[in-house]
Amino acid sequence: ALSGQLGHNAVTSEEMMETMKLCVGCKACQNECPTSVDMAKMKTEVLYQRSKRFGIGLRERLIAYLPYYSSWIKRVPWLANLRDQIPGLPWLTEIAIGLSKDRPLPVWDKAYKEPATEPQTNKPPVILFGDTFNRSFETKNLYAARQVLESMGFEVIEPKPENRPACCGRTFLAAGLVDQAKKEAARFVSTVMPWIRRGVPVVGLEPSCLLTLRDEFRVLLPGEDAKLLADNAFLFEEFIESELIAENVSLNLIESQCAEVLVHGHCHQKAARAMGSVESLLKRIPGLKVSIIESSCCGMAGHFGYQKETLEESLAMAEISLLPAIRKANPKARFVADGTSCRHQIADNSSHNAEHVAVFLAEHLKRD
The missing domain is CATH 3.40.50 (Rossmann fold)
Structure with missing residues (x-):
């Protein structure tokens, strides 16, 4: 279908969408498939082509643009949390948007107090990537990560572009909005690259977000900057364990x-x-x-x-x-x-x- 052998609209057909419906983007095929076929990227391409042909629905739009509106909702988190507190609202959201009435939504947390955007001391700096999910729903994880990193002698910073935090674009990829994801990737790279070139690592908590910097960014933004970022982006536990093994720090x-x-x-x-x-x-x-x-x-x-x-x-x-x-x-x-x-x-x-x-x-x- 991607090569055009099945017809002009095969990629965007309902049959193709039904085929891809149950792909959860786990990426297991990268390791388990003998030819390393990446079904997750294939599904993204199918969603991308369908979004260009048909557009996307309200549910997918709400999911995709979560990084845009999350900072506004966090000013009144109680309002967003009413969905699972008022009888009948889950049923209405299932009918109107397609979110299952039997699945509670994540609870919005209080606003996250961000670290400084640049170092304030002579301690070695680390960029803590505050992803949309932890920033919106589980700020305690970010605070805990800062506590651990600071106990090891690091200074936690988070460079920030104008208007809103830097984002990996994962939610846009999930909705097939590849062009928007590419913009988010470019925005992220331009924000952290001055620090990356100085040897400052990026450490992240959410695997799907941090690993987007190492995988999808290199496809969205081919070039040396994306490669350099990928080589200096680490999951929280990866970074700490590697520093401990190297005996650079103690815990x-x-x-x-x-x-x-x-x-x-x-x-x-x-x-x-x-x-x-x-x-x-x-x-x-x-x-x-x-x-x-x-x-x-x-x-x-x-x-x-x-x-x-x-x-x-x-x-x-x-x-x-x-x-x-x-x-x-x-x-x-x-x-x-x-x-x-x-x-x-x-x-x-x-x-x-x-x-x-x-x-x-x-x-x-x-x-x-």
Whole structure:
């Protein structure tokens, strides 16, 4: 279809969309397919071509432009949170927008107090990428990451372009708005590149966002700048573990009172072969048993788990391995999941909550 062999409109056909409907963009095919076929990029291309031919609906537009309007909603988060508090509103949003009435939406958090845009001390600076999801719904993760990095002797900064924070464009890619994603990528690169050239790393919390800098940016913006950024962009646990291994810094942690921590990996973490860092880092906590949940995709996959037409498949995917493993776990065990979608799937469908590794680490910092 992409080569044109199936006709002029094959890529944008309903048959093609039905074929791609259940692709959750997990990127597992990058490693598991013998020819490394990237179905996630193929689906993005299909969505892109369809958006040019048909436009996009209100639901996809709301998801895509989340980075644009999130700062405004955070001024009145209580208003946005009414959807799951007033009877009947979930039903109305399912009819009007297509968001499943049976899936609660993320709860909007208070406004995030950003770090300085440039260094204020002589400590080595680190750019903490405050992605839209953590910035909007779980600011505690960003604060915890800052606490850990600062305890290691780093100064956390976040360069900021005009009007709103820099964004990776992930939400635009999810809706097929590739041209807009390319603009976001260019905006991000121009914002951080002066610091990257000075050797300042970019550290991110959300795997789907941070790893966009290492993967999709190199396709959207071919050239040396995107490559240099990709080489200097790290997941939170990757950066800390690499610095500890190099003995550039130290991390003072107290003994854990937790019986065991079970770790669920985000699909993009697994595809990037980045799970070893989070496991190694957690094992540095004295007295802590660390177990990796042998699970496939949690089934949330961004907005896949919110759509009324794919909610059933989302829940079925979670039941393959993730949710059964959580139910069988030690009642006193705790759970770590770096992906915001993964944490929501666990919270929505079990009696447990999962935490970002930054929160878990911050809790175990040795206080002076």
